Amino acid sequence: MLPQYRVNHVDRLLSPSLVIFEEIVRDNLKTAIELAGGVDRLRPHVKTHKMAALVKLQESLGLHKHKCATIAEAEMIAQNGGQDVLVSYPLVGPNVARFVALIKAYPSTTFRTTVDHTEAANALDSAAREAGLEKPISVLLDLDVGMGRTGIDPAKADELYALVNSLATLHADGLHCYDGHQRTFDVHQRITEATAGLQSALDLRDRLISRGLAVPLFVLGGTPSFPAHCKSQIPGTECSPGTSTLHDASYATKFPDLPFQPAALLLSRVISAPRPGRITLDLGHKAVAADPVGARLVLPDLPEAQLGGQSEEHLVVDLPEAIAANYPPGTPVWAIPMHVCPTVALHKEVYVVRGGEVVDKWEVSARNRVIGI
Numbered sequence: 021m022l023p024q025y026r027v028n029h030v031d032r033l034l035s036p037s038l039v040i041f042e043e044i045v046r047d048n049l050k051t052a053i054e055l056a057g058g059v060d061r062l063r064p065h066v067k068t069h070k071m072a073a074l075v076k077l078q079e080s081l082g083l084h085k086h087k088c089a090t091i092a093e094a095e096m097i098a099q100n101g102g103q104d105v106l107v108s109y110p111l112v113g114p115n116v117a118r119f120v121a122l123i124k125a126y127p128s129t130t131f132r133t134t135v136d137h138t139e140a141a142n143a144l145d146s147a148a149r150e151a152g153l154e155k156p157i158s159v160l161l162d163l164d165v166g167m168g169r170t171g172i173d174p175a176k177a178d179e180l181y182a183l184v185n186s187l188a189t190l191h192a193d194g195l196h197c198y199d200g201h202q203r204t205f206d207v208h209q210r211i212t213e214a215t216a217g218l219q220s221a222l223d224l225r226d227r228l229i230s231r232g233l234a235v236p237l238f239v240l241g242g243t244p245s246f247p248a249h250c251k252s253q254i255p256g257t258e259c260s261p262g263t264s265t266l267h268d269a270s271y272a273t274k275f276p277d278l279p280f281q282p283a284a285l286l287l288s289r290v291i292s293a294p295r296p297g298r299i300t301l302d303l304g305h306k307a308v309a310a311d312p313v314g315a316r317l318v319l320p321d322l323p324e325a326q327l328g329g330q331s332e333e334h335l336v337v338d339l340p341e342a343i344a345a346n347y348p349p350g351t352p353v354w355a356i357p358m359h360v361c362p363t364v365a366l367h368k369e370v371y372v373v374r375g376g377e378v379v380d381k382w383e384v385s386a387r388n389r390v391i392g393i
């Protein structure tokens with residue numbers, strides 16, 4: 021195994037389990053802060069780890085801005101010292117009232133959210149009025165800068181921004197652009213494309229400002245477009261990578277330019293050797309995310325492995341016979357997940373390794389959809 025993933029007394033650890041290498045998480049966070057140009061320009065997405073202990077670690081490094089997708093993640097952040105939380109996910113149905121309840125329950129935290137439709141703005145306004153909120157809610161306009169998932173077309177967003185600003189319970193606080201479609205392998209090309217992708221948002225920003233509206237925040241992107249947006253000189257820029265905190269095999273392969281290292285590995289064991297040249301691991305799709313289709317993990321110690329069928333608790337692996345013979349049932353096998361964020365959410369708690377020793381267990385608190393509210 022690579023030296024950075026050395027763990028003593030592996031025989032004491034349950035499998036399948038997720039193991040977090042704390043020094044690597046710290047390095048990833050420090051690298052992100054450095055790239056962004058300081059903690060004020062970084063708003064990491066918490067969906068990657070969903071862990072209270074990791075929120076505290078981020079706060080201890082000065083990271084005081086957080087992004088999340090669920091009310092449970094937002095509540096977990098507030099409970100663990102987060103003072104500035106952006107829920108960048110469309111709030112509909114009961115989640116509108118839950119968001120307002122969150123604001124009331126944690127008065128020392130500033131909660132912000134995004135809207136991309138007049139319905140959403142009006143629903144939030146109604147809920148805030150009903151609850152008698154004392155301060156206007158900070159709202160960012162979610163812009164579709166090419167991904168086509170959520171967001172309003174920047175060319176048509178002027179009036180929505182003005183509407184949000186005109187509602188007594190809301191305060192238009194800036195723009196949110198998530199460009200998860202920027203996936204070009206070559207980093208120079210990716211930087212060019214991701215930078216150009218923001219032009220329509222910048223034009224909107226100029227129009228709003230010339231109309232006398234303030235646009236304080238400009239929240240940008242994820243991990244692949246981070247090398248572009250971390251250079252942005254636009255006032256109010258905040259970069260919002262998430263995966264970079266734990267990183268994974270997918271991004272490490274698709275974007276080798278990114279200076280992050282996988283910090284969460286799966287510990288599995290051989291549970292069967294059903295025929296020569298084949299081993300079966302306890303790594304079903306209840307232990308590792310079922311996306312992407314095909315290879316869902318990398319086995320760093322077994323580069324010749326061919327991944328076969330996967331079921332809920334089993335993963336079949338074919339190997340040259342001579343190698344498979346060295347892996348009788350019970351042998352530990354480490355895996356790097358391709359997609360770490362949904363993999364984390366499959367685990368109730370994770371082992372934490374520091375200096376090669378398991379020193380703690382962290383709960384994946386916000387894998388639950390509801391914490392208190």
Ligand SMILES: Cc1ncc(COP(=O)(O)O)c(C=O)c1O
Nearest residue numbers: 065198242243244260261262263
């Ligand atoms: C709105 C939003 N912002 C930021 C991110 C973080 O992106 P990444 O996982 O590439 O770091 C995501 C990822 O899904 C997202 O949906």
